[in-house]
Amino acid sequence: MHDASADATTPPVQVDPTFDLLDRPVALESADDIVLTAPAPDAPTVDGRPVEDPRLIEALSVPQEFTRADVLDRVAKLGGVLRVLGGDGASKLIVASDVPEPSRTFAVLAGVRIGLLVEVPSAAADGASSATAPVADAETLTIRPHRDGEDTAEEGAHAFKTAIRTVRSHFEGVAVEGGGRARDLDRLVRDSRIQPAPSRLRDGTRRALVVAGEDVLLADAASYLLSLLQTD
Template sequence: MSDVQETSAGAETPAAQVDPTFDLLDRPVALEGADDIILSAPAPDTPTVDGRRVEDPRLIEALSVPQEFTRADVLDRVAKLGGVLRVLGGDGASKLLVSSDVPEPARTFAVLAGVRIGLVVELPVAAADGASSVTRPVVDAETLTIRAHRDGEETAEESPHAFKTAVRTVRSHFEGVAVEGGGQARDLDRLARDSRIVPAPSRRRDGSRRALVIDGEDVLLADVAQHLQGLLRTNGADGL
């Protein structure tokens, strides 16, 4: 898409540049809004640590509580996930597909991260019985997909990048979630906890670009802020 737009008089003017994740996250954090609670999510159905189901009853009790996230928490995870997606080829990807089976809060983080690094984020809508998607998104070689782990799935860890050792010990909140691209699926929890992957900065982009595809309907970057605000305002319980 061109970086200029035609005016009614035929003159060319620069397209409006916008940065919705900076306005929602980075700027308020810098202006003393870091501790504001902006997202909550239900308690996990199956508590996990490092992608494994928790068996200790005391740990299950400790993890089976609703989750709350400050603006700084959300920014930390969104920027880190953006960095992961860039390392996996997000800068050249055509879109990010966020599957309807991704639980909260990972689903919210994924949407914000995709918008942050300039991907078109596609959100297929689950069927009423939850068995399949109403929409059938096109998945090509340049699509990155964030989805739940499949039963018995082994995720690839071999890579020329530093993906094997998870240095961070804090919870990533991506347990049980995989990122798939280029024919390989990787454990997103491990990547998000690797401190050697650099968080992605925000950047202003052409507001006339597509940013979201929700149930087949395009949302331009200039209009996406209200959708992201609604996602946070609904506390992640209903999703997009």
């Protein structure tokens, strides 16, 4: 006979699909596996600055490859940036359909990692462009390409103003919008003072993704996240 009272006291299953896809394999010596590729950048940069030397432009204008350790590093760092900007388990992250790779994949994984509800609209639903996409509410962060003429520079004393790491961010030309303003993700991700977001178990029955209008629970999110990576 089934005991209904037992179900009422059974704690929810705790999961973290980003740990299973990134942290655990890295710890088990799969750090160097190539798991993500992206087209060559339209405008190569070094230390966040546009490259002008024709020979260097040619050398950098090649398809990009990322190991599992590379992806973990960028995902955890972006997760730390989003937390500093106010992201929490009650907030939503919209990743616009026109965000280029690899930024798009990093953003989806980072949002899931820190417990945001990540909305991934289809190109048709998003109007194929984020230029006029509205921000739903004050608790929503949106990752989208920079808009023409947009100023995302920080003003005054601010945690993101100085101490920038001289490493490539892979978020060049991408902004994060929230709280009525847009900020340059390239600059934020290269800020050495922002700590990467650690892995954390969460209730598997909570909504983790909205993919083309369809809800995906955290316990079921691994298959979609895996589809973003090129793994065997």
